[in-house]
Amino acid sequence: MDQLPLFPVEASAQAGQVDALYFFLVAVSAFFAVLIAVLLIVFAVKFRRRREDEVGEAIHGSIALEMAWTLIPLGIAMFMFVWGAQVFFHLTRPPRGAMEVYVVGKQWMWKLQHMDGAREINELHVPVGRPVKLIMGSEDVIHSFFLPAFRVKADVVPGRYNTLWFTATKPGRYHIFCTQYCGTKHSAMIGWVTVMEPADYQAWLSGGSSGISIADNGAKLFQDLGCASCHQEVQQGRGPTLRGGYGHDVKLNDGQTVAFNDDYIRESIVNPQAKIVAGFQPIMPTFQGLVSEDQLLQLVAYVKSLGGAAPGGGIPIPPSLMPKAPNGREPGGVSGETGTGRGAQPAPKSPGN
Amino acid sequence: MDTITTTTGLNYLNNGYGLKSWLLTKDHKRIALLYLWSVTAFFALGGFFALLIRLELLTPAADLVQPETYNKLFTMHGVIMVFFFLIPSIPATLGNFLIPIMVGAKDLAFPRINLLSWYIYILGGLFTIVAAATGGIDTGWTFYVPYSTAASNSHVILAGLGVFITGFSSILTGLNFVVTVHRMRAPGLTWFRLPLFVWSHYATSLIMILGTPVIAITVLLVAVERGLHLGIFDPALGGDPILFQHLFWFYSHPAVYIMILPAMGVISEIVQAFARKNVFGYAFVAFSSLAIAIIGFLVWGHHLFVSGESTYAGLIFSILSFLVAIPSAVKVFNWTATIYKGSVSFESPMLYVFGFIGLFTIGGLTGLFLATMGLDVHVHDTYFVIAHFHYVMVGGAIMGYLGGIHYWWPKITGRMYPEGLAKFAALCVFVGFNLTFFPQFIVGYLGMPRRYAMYPEEFQVYNVLSTAGASVLGVGYLIPIIYLIWSLKNSPLAGPNPWGAKGLEWEIPSPPPTENFAVTPVVTQGTHQYAPSREVGIAH
Numbered sequence: 001m002d003q004l005p006l007f008p009v010e011a012s013a014q015a016g017q018v019d020a021l022y023f024f025l026v027a028v029s030a031f032f033a034v035l036i037a038v039l040l041i042v043f044a045v046k047f048r049r050r051r052e053d054e055v056g057e058a059i060h061g062s063i064a065l066e067m068a069w070t071l072i073p074l075g076i077a078m079f080m081f082v083w084g085a086q087v088f089f090h091l092t093r094p095p096r097g098a099m100e101v102y103v104v105g106k107q108w109m110w111k112l113q114h115m116d117g118a119r120e121i122n123e124l125h126v127p128v129g130r131p132v133k134l135i136m137g138s139e140d141v142i143h144s145f146f147l148p149a150f151r152v153k154a155d156v157v158p159g160r161y162n163t164l165w166f167t168a169t170k171p172g173r174y175h176i177f178c179t180q181y182c183g184t185k186h187s188a189m190i191g192w193v194t195v196m197e198p199a200d201y202q203a204w205l206s207g208g209s210s211g212i213s214i215a216d217n218g219a220k221l222f223q224d225l226g227c228a229s230c231h232q233e234v235q236q237g238r239g240p241t242l243r244g245g246y247g248h249d250v251k252l253n254d255g256q257t258v259a260f261n262d263d264y265i266r267e268s269i270v271n272p273q274a275k276i277v278a279g280f281q282p283i284m285p286t287f288q289g290l291v292s293e294d295q296l297l298q299l300v301a302y303v304k305s306l307g308g309a310a311p312g313g314g315i316p317i318p319p320s321l322m323p324k325a326p327n328g329r330e331p332g333g334v335s336g337e338t339g340t341g342r343g344a345q346p347a348p349k350s351p352g353n
Numbered sequence: 354m355d356t357i358t359t360t361t362g363l364n365y366l367n368n369g370y371g372l373k374s375w376l377l378t379k380d381h382k383r384i385a386l387l388y389l390w391s392v393t394a395f396f397a398l399g400g401f402f403a404l405l406i407r408l409e410l411l412t413p414a415a416d417l418v419q420p421e422t423y424n425k426l427f428t429m430h431g432v433i434m435v436f437f438f439l440i441p442s443i444p445a446t447l448g449n450f451l452i453p454i455m456v457g458a459k460d461l462a463f464p465r466i467n468l469l470s471w472y473i474y475i476l477g478g479l480f481t482i483v484a485a486a487t488g489g490i491d492t493g494w495t496f497y498v499p500y501s502t503a504a505s506n507s508h509v510i511l512a513g514l515g516v517f518i519t520g521f522s523s524i525l526t527g528l529n530f531v532v533t534v535h536r537m538r539a540p541g542l543t544w545f546r547l548p549l550f551v552w553s554h555y556a557t558s559l560i561m562i563l564g565t566p567v568i569a570i571t572v573l574l575v576a577v578e579r580g581l582h583l584g585i586f587d588p589a590l591g592g593d594p595i596l597f598q599h600l601f602w603f604y605s606h607p608a609v610y611i612m613i614l615p616a617m618g619v620i621s622e623i624v625q626a627f628a629r630k631n632v633f634g635y636a637f638v639a640f641s642s643l644a645i646a647i648i649g650f651l652v653w654g655h656h657l658f659v660s661g662e663s664t665y666a667g668l669i670f671s672i673l674s675f676l677v678a679i680p681s682a683v684k685v686f687n688w689t690a691t692i693y694k695g696s697v698s699f700e701s702p703m704l705y706v707f708g709f710i711g712l713f714t715i716g717g718l719t720g721l722f723l724a725t726m727g728l729d730v731h732v733h734d735t736y737f738v739i740a741h742f743h744y745v746m747v748g749g750a751i752m753g754y755l756g757g758i759h760y761w762w763p764k765i766t767g768r769m770y771p772e773g774l775a776k777f778a779a780l781c782v783f784v785g786f787n788l789t790f791f792p793q794f795i796v797g798y799l800g801m802p803r804r805y806a807m808y809p810e811e812f813q814v815y816n817v818l819s820t821a822g823a824s825v826l827g828v829g830y831l832i833p834i835i836y837l838i839w840s841l842k843n844s845p846l847a848g849p850n851p852w853g854a855k856g857l858e859w860e861i862p863s864p865p866p867t868e869n870f871a872v873t874p875v876v877t878q879g880t881h882q883y884a885p886s887r888e889v890g891i892a893h
Contacts, residue, residue: 004814005799005811006795006798006799007798007799008798008799008800017727018727018728018730018731021725021727021728022722022728022731022798025718025721025722025725025728028718028721029715029718029719029721029722032714032718033711033714033715033718036685036689036710036711036714037711037714039689040689040692040707040710040711043689043692043693043695043697044692044697044699044707047628047692047693047694047695047696047697048696048697048698048699049629049696049697049698050696054629054696055629055630055696055883055884056628056629056630056631056694056695056696056883056884057630057694057695057884058630058631058882058883058884058885059630059631059633059693059694060631060633060634060635061633061634061635061636061637061687061690062633062634065634065686065690066634066637066683066687069682069683069686070679070682070683073678073679073682074676074679077675077676077678077679077721078672078675080675080721080724080725081671081672081675081724081725083725083727084671084724084725084726084727084728084729085668085671085726085727086727087726087727087728088658088664088667088726088727088730089664090727091727091730092664092730107504140499140503140504141497141499141500141503141504142497142498142499142500142594142660144659144734146734146735146800146802148731148735148799148800149800151730151731152730152731153659153730153731153733153734154659154661154730155659155660155661157588157594157595157660157661158499158587158588158589158594159588159589159593159594160588160661162660162661175800175809177800177802178802179733179734179735179802179803180497180734181424181492181493181495181497181500181803181804182500182504183424183491183500183504183505184420184421184424184491185420186420186424186804186805186806187415187420187802187804187805187806187807187808188420188807190809271591288589
């Protein structure tokens with residue numbers, strides 16, 4: 001069976017749910033395929049032509065049978081629909097407090113950045129047992145990030161962020177595939193995710209980190225690009241302050257509201273005129289082409305680190321960037337909600353340098 | 354029942370010779386043959402690309418061809434097979450030949466437009482062949498942006514224009530069929546006496562007319578963005594790449610039904626002829642074609658479950674995708690029930706029916722896997738999808754096409770074909786097909802992505818099985834091409850009705866005279882009434 005595996009290894013908390021759905025559909029399919037095949041063979045043999053002038057009986061149909069083979073498959077299909085939708089909801093809704101990793105796809109490689117600044121190419125190291133959320137953007141064309149052992153996949157689309165999450169359950173090395181055709185070396189845009197015991201993961205992190213977190217890098221960019229001259233710590237600049245806004249709804253000039261999330265931050269940098277916050281003038285220039293996808297993600301991480309109502313991932317907030325009082329509660333609040341042992345996470349980063 | 358015979362000996366084949374008599378013909382039967390030769394040539398070309406794909410995938414490394422070439426091979430295979438073979442295959446050949454005869458007419462409503470549509474098809478094909486011959490195209494048949502508009506270095510615009518142009522051929526054919534069915538039915542031929550082949554082509558024509566303009570404008574927008582850098586789809590120019598996917602699949606999912614519905618019509622005809630029995634549940638089979646055509650327009654978003662499409666949009670598309678499966682299931686059950694208490698014989702067209710029902714059932718059921726949102730996330734863009742749609746397109750549409758070609762070959766050419774060889778070829782197709790594509794379900798669930806020139810070694814066993822199957826399948830396709838051509842001169846004459854089948858086409862000589870009917874037939878009952886009617890529940 002090693003030579004002819006029928007199913008991929010189940011290495012995530014989600015894999016079992018997807019496989020259960022799969023086995024159910026295989027069972028239903030096998031039942032109907034065998035039913036039809038048997039009926040065809042039995043009828044064909046039993047009613048084979050015995051005389052050259054023989055004709056079949058003039059049976060025109062049966063309402064009862066038509067109803068039966070319409071409604072029974074319909075009922076089964078609706079059951080599949082509901083079950084499949086439930087699994088999909090679970091697959092696409094990351095829990096709060098998931099460990100965030102930023103992913104940039106480009107022809108033909110994956111660039112991954114951990115929150116503490118560790119960077120990887122075509123490799124992803126994650127600890128076992130902890131929800132991991134990937135926030136993914138593309139520098140060029142559409143890619144798709146596929147982890148077959150975890151049964152998760154999401155397209156990586158230029159101009160927006162798509163997310164994907166999983167909780168790895170089994171240490172080991174598993175494939176990363178690009179599954180959206182992206183050009184000549186599409187089939188070489190592959191890599192490995194390495195699932196490690198938490199202690200090994202900490203050791204790996206402390207060895208690989210530059211010591212400058214992704215939000216730190218974003219903070220530096222925020223200064224260098226001059227963002228800080230308008231977006232100030234308190235509401236007095238020409239642009240809205242970004243502190244404490246993440247996760248809230250924002251009122252716009254045209255009366256609509258928009259969720260202050262990763263996509264809105266990104267859009268406001270590359271296309272600032274699209275959605276103007278109520279009470280402000282459309283004066284911000286675009287940064288399209290001036291900042292790379294990597295830098296955009298760093299800026300997003302920095303803005304998120306300024307806090308908000310419901311932080312997407314409970315970024316460990318660099319104390320140096322958080323002079324004001326209320327920031328201290330954020331990480332604590334998150335770890336209280338999810339209870340995934342996040343309290344231990346920020347610790348190993350400091351020895352990095 | 355009245356056999357209408359002409360005594361002149363003149364038929365549509367010997368009524369005029371020379372190239373001009375063919376290239377300027379307005380006879381739907383001759384145009385059908387023009388299409389038959391053209392789609393067969395495109396099928397051979399698309400099949401040749403498939404052969405190279407399978408040979409390359411025999412080993413995990415890119416050794417036979419480089420990835421750059423491989424990408425062009427699967428793109429050309431897809432473009433040619435979808436737009437230049439599958440979509441015109443049954444409607445433009447068998448549909449063209451049979452629909453006027455089945456409704457008791459002398460020709461289609463617009464014979465000149467019918468000829469025009471063939472020329473448009475050829476022109477579109479030439480664009481695509483020029484694109485292929487001068488360096489190819491590497492976007493995949495799906496033309497996804499922004500790859501196709503901003504990144505690809507191949508002949509996207511040329512191939513796109515080929516698709517754009519050939520779309521008009523499809524629209525005109527659909528228009529011709531719809532008008533013919535509405536306006537030219539013989540006296541007494543009410544809607545519910547129409548052969549199911551006509552119903553399924555009517556439904557197909559609706560999709561052709563309503564859907565094709567959308568793909569035409571979509572590839573045109575791709576050309577505009579690529580050529581003029583007008584921001585439509587590319588986010589770097591302010592466009593939206595997901596918009597393209599919506600537009601593309603708005604046509605390209607219904608296009609699947611353009612391919613399969615005519616094959617379903619063929620199966621409905623053959624199963625009645627070889628069971629010598631009228632179809633079970635005529636009205637349900639007829640209306641299920643319309644249901645497929647209508648609901649089929651509302652399911653396109655199931656191609657976008659992992660693209661970032663809103664979850665709630667996804668839910669709607671998921672439930673509608675389940676709904677569109679039901680009319681297909683209804684057809685399968687009705688065909689099966691048709692055989693019950695029939696008088697079944699096993700000539701090669703009937704073997705293709707058995708093959709079709711089996712393979713289409715698997716193709717349809719595995720479609721449910723892709724409609725199931727939580728499961729589609731894993732199998733999306735893997736070989737599972739490849740296997741699924743080949744079960745529908747090849748196991749369904751091509752099985753139907755081959756069955757139909759064999760069934761009506763005596764009518765089209767006036768001659769039989771070697772039955773023993775035909776049975777052997779049908780067996781090769783069935784066995785070869787399953788060996789090629791069944792392993793792809795497994796390797797797809799294991800995670801092998803589609804459009805990979807190179808793949809990890811653990812997937813090799815399944816790819817070797819696939820390639821072995823493809824060679825058997827190739828032989829299964831080659832044999833009929835040879836013996837059918839051979840039969841044109843060498844096989845025994847068929848006579849008007851070699852199968853003892855019902856239907857207007859079997860009441861006229863083989864090959865039919867140019868005007869089809871010497872006297873317009875008067876229809877007094879539904880098709881395929883083999884035995885005196887016994888009422889069981891359904892009136893029509």
